[in-house]
Amino acid sequence: MSKDHFVLTAVEPLPNYGLRLTYADGQAFTVDLRERIRTTSFLAPLENATLFAQAKPGFAGRSVDWVEDELDLGSDNLRHLAVEQAGGIGHERIWSWLEDTGLTLEQAAEALGISRRMLIYYRDGEKPIPRAIWLACLGWEAVRPKGSSLPLHVPSAQEYAALHAG
Structure with a gap:
């Protein structure tokens, strides 16, 4: 099995601070970031809906970037969070x-x-x-x-x- 399970191929910002994430292994997840943005100081700028809507895959699909090299989240952490939010057990x-x-x-x-x-x-x-x-x-x-x-x-x-x- 390849390591494609953490490589993002698409990121779609959703209403209410959600993201639809598609990974190179074909899996797609929806993750809700409202609580993280509200409680994590470095994510506070994402409360700006216009900035949040600029989410895109980062370098080599290993992150979701809003501001390159300044504001991003790792694709592996986002997959873990999405699995947990869906009721699964994250790696x-x-x-x-x-x-x-x-x-x-x-x-x-x-x-x-x-x-x-x-x-x-x-x-x-x-x-x-x-x-x-x-x-x-x-x-x-x-x-x-x-x-x-x-x-x-x-x-x-x-x-x-x-x-x-x-």
């Missing part, structure tokens, strides 16, 4: 989970019962993350199993606190 969650747990790719793949290659597909956004995989990540985080045996119950609040202490 950045796997990155964060790996960092938070300190697991290697091999350890994480084994913990989830999938191949290392499949975990890389999910982490890199090349394949959508199934709900069951994300729930397994959350479950692993909750119980932090030691070794290959899985716990037989969900930890109590006290057990959970002890598992996550320092």
Whole structure:
């Protein structure tokens, strides 16, 4: 699979601070930026509807640009946000989970019962993350199993606190 899943081929500004994004892998997403613009200081200039309407693909399709080299958003971050807004699980969650747990790719793949290659597909956004995989990540985080045996119950609040202490 190629890395085209983060390369934008088209950007269409929509009413109310939305964007229709089309990627080189043929996928199209709609993303709502109202809240981000309202709460992120560097995006405040985009409250100007005329400026917002000037959105276009940036260099090599790796961003949406409004003002070149000054005001842009990464195409990978926008895809993640669009997936999350549509109710999916964005690839950045796997990155964060790996960092938070300190697991290697091999350890994480084994913990989830999938191949290392499949975990890389999910982490890199090349394949959508199934709900069951994300729930397994959350479950692993909750119980932090030691070794290959899985716990037989969900930890109590006290057990959970002890598992996550320092």
